Amino acid sequence: INIILTKDNNAYRSFYNALLHEGYRDLAALLQDGIPAVTSGNRKSSMDGMTSYGQFKTVLCEGGVPQRPVVFVTRPKLVDAIKKKLSCLGGDPGWVTVYGMAGCGKTVLTAEALRDHQLLEDYFPGGVHWISIGKQDKAGLLIKLQNVCSRLEHDSTLSQRPPLNIEEAKDRLRLLMLRKYPR
Numbered sequence: 316i317n318i319i320l321t322k323d324n325n326a327y328r329s330f331y332n333a334l335l336h337e338g339y340r341d342l343a344a345l346l347q348d349g350i351p352a353v354t355s356g357n358r359k360s361s362m363d364g365m366t367s368y369g370q371f372k373t374v375l376c377e378g379g380v381p382q383r384p385v386v387f388v389t390r391p392k393l394v395d396a397i398k399k400k401l402s403c404l405g406g407d408p409g410w411v412t413v414y415g416m417a418g419c420g421k422t423v424l425t426a427e428a429l430r431d432h433q434l435l436e437d438y439f440p441g442g443v444h445w446i447s448i449g450k451q452d453k454a455g456l457l458i459k460l461q462n463v464c465s466r467l468e469h470d471s472t473l474s475q476r477p478p479l480n481i482e483e484a485k486d487r488l489r490l491l492m493l494r495k496y497p498r
Contacts, residue, residue: 323389333386371432379445379466381426390424397428402438408493422447441496453481460484467491 319330327346334343376382400411413421429435429443446463448456461477464487468475478484 326389329387329389336385371435374435374442375429378443379447380429380443381422381445381447383427383430384423387423389427390420393420393424394427397425398431398434401428401434404438406438444496457481457484460488464488464491467496 319326331343331346334340334346397411397413404411413425415421426445435443444463444466446459448459451459457478457480460481461484464475464478464484467488468491475487478487
């Protein structure tokens with residue numbers, strides 16, 4: 316409890332949710348009155364035509380960005396490091412690679428960085444497209460690549476057939492990234 320009290324409100328909320336979902340409802344009930352309210356005072360009101368935080372969340376969902384897990388522990392230094400790397404891209408094409416052992420929190424940290432309304436507004440005004448690859452056989456990888464091609468070509472005037480093989484999918488994605496989605 317002493318450690319949680321040194322953290323921010325999200326840590327308290329996460330601890331409470333963990334108690335609820337791990338079968339400690341009685342303990343969670345004791346803490347229920349102390350749950351801090353979620354405020355929206357620091358959220359921007361426009362993002363490239365967006366007028367509400369709900370629409371911002373829709374952009375994240377449509378891009379496939381994973382939702383925050385029920386049991387969530389903030390790691391602001393690591394999230395800030397990812398946001399800094401993303402903002403270093405500026406208007407230039409590029410990549411930020413987050414790596415580490417399985418289960419260490421790469422996905423959660425990166426998704427949390429993308430929840431920064433200002434970061435998306437400034438550096439990714441067209442939204443984001445999240446792709447989880449992991450270990451895939453060739454058929455599974457082709458399906459994922461076909462999916463992302465379809466998502467990225469959704470507003471294209473030319474209706475293209477899905478790529479038939481991995482090489483064709485890689486070529487199409489490379490062109491899409493260079494011509495249509497450089498950021």
